[in-house]
Amino acid sequence: MIIGIIAGIVIAVGVAGVVFVNQPQFGRIPQGERLERIKKSPHYKDGQFRNLHATPMMTSGRGRLGALWDFVFKKAEGVRPQKEVPAVKTDLESIGREKNVLVWFGHSSYYIQLDGKRILVDPVFCSAAPLSFLNRPFAETDIYKPEDMPGIDYLVITHDHWDHLDYNTVVQLKERVGKVVCPLGVGEHFEYWGFDKARLVELDWFEDTVLDEGFLMHCLPSRHFSGRFLKSNQSLWASFLVEAPSQKIYMGGDGGYDTRFAEIGKKYPGIDLAILENGQYNEAWKYIHTMPGYLARAAKDLGAERYLTVHHSKYALARHRWDEPLKNAADLKEKDSLDVLMPVIGEVIYLD
Known part of the structure; x- marks a missing residue:
């Protein structure tokens, strides 16, 4: 009798698990023509995408499960703010299309208006x-919703992690997005979620495309990984550089430091604004997120006119103090004499 009850519970849990991971928000692993294209990529080997440099995911010796245990159960001071994080709600529709602006929504989500085009990132x-x-999310940081977004010309996704690709957000935006720009393989999720394949601009590293007259998009490397559940690195992760008539903007995505920053800075001189990851780092995964000691080096390698740091101030995905990335950004400005934008969430930054 008891054995039967236990077996029933195990089966029920197993069935519930299978049902859960087959919900649409988990997306779909690339297949068919897309998978055949992926197999031809020079960055795909032995059944998965690879970084340009050897990149151990975990460096603490405890592995992913150990790191997850520490994240859930190990106490750390100041990981979440005790007070509300400063934020303002801006009516994006009221900003004239002729104005070149940027609005950061916290973490790695931001909106750019550039030469009449509207770009929404992660x-x-x-x-x-x-x-x-x-x-x-931290208190008072979750003030923007999909319905607050105007019509978007280019939806840019840097990789498919949950904190960069939100199923409910993109599905609600589906009818208000012109083109989706994403790394190779990520388009499988969008096609599965009902997006027209003709609207998907899916790029491998070092590929580029003309989105519209005067708008050139380069897909460039990052040093990270991908995956929405158990199977990693079936789609690519990337940074992007958009060359518009008036400005060049580099969108760094997630990733640890390596030679790519210097190589990108050399190949594409005159970057007007570089948006760099700064937050959710840890010595246990120091190669897949930018550690504070390398932030200034990455910025100087790129040689941009101005910088904005993201990947902070909304979620606690690591054990550092929630405001430590803000201090890192302040150090870039004060100690390294770089022109660093430090807006509060929702503030309009004029790019001209």
Whole structure:
């Protein structure tokens, strides 16, 4: 009797698990023609995408499960703010298209208006995890929703992690997006979610495309990984450089330091604004996120006119103090004498 009850519970849990991971928000692993294109990529080997440099994911010796245990159960001071994080709500529709602006929504989500085009990068307005309670936003930072977005010309996704690609957000934006620009393989999620394949601009590293007259998009490397559940690196992760008539803007995505910053700076001189990852780092995964000691080096390698740091101030995905990235950005400005933008969430930054 008891054995039968236990067996029933195990089966029920197993069935529930299978049903859960087959929900649409988990996306779909590339298949068919897309998979055949992926197999031809020079960055795809032995069944997965690879970084340009050897990149151990975990460096603490404890592995991913050990790191997850520490994240859930190990206490750390100041990981979440005790007070509300400063933020303002801007009516994006009221900003004239002729104005070149940037609005940061916290973490890695931001909106750019550039030479009449509207660009939305890594929007996460609903949930940054499979279960929303696993990754709660800080108080008063979750003030923007999909319905607050105007019509978007280019939706740019740097990789498919939950804190950069939010199923509920992009599905709600589907009818208001012109083109989706993403790394190779990520388009599988969008096609599975009902996006027209003709609207997907899917690029491998070092590929580029003309989005519209005067708008050239370069897909460039990052040093990171991908995946929405158990199977990693089936789609690519990337940074992007958009060359518009008036400005060049580099969108760094996630990734640890390596030679790519200097190589990009040399190949594409005159970058007007570089948007760099700064936050959710840890010595246990020091190669896949930019550690504070390398932030200034990455910025100087790129040689941009101005900088904005992101990947902070909304979620706690690491054990550093929540405001440490803000101090890192202040150090770039004060100690390294770089022109660093430090807006609050929702503030309009004029790019001209």
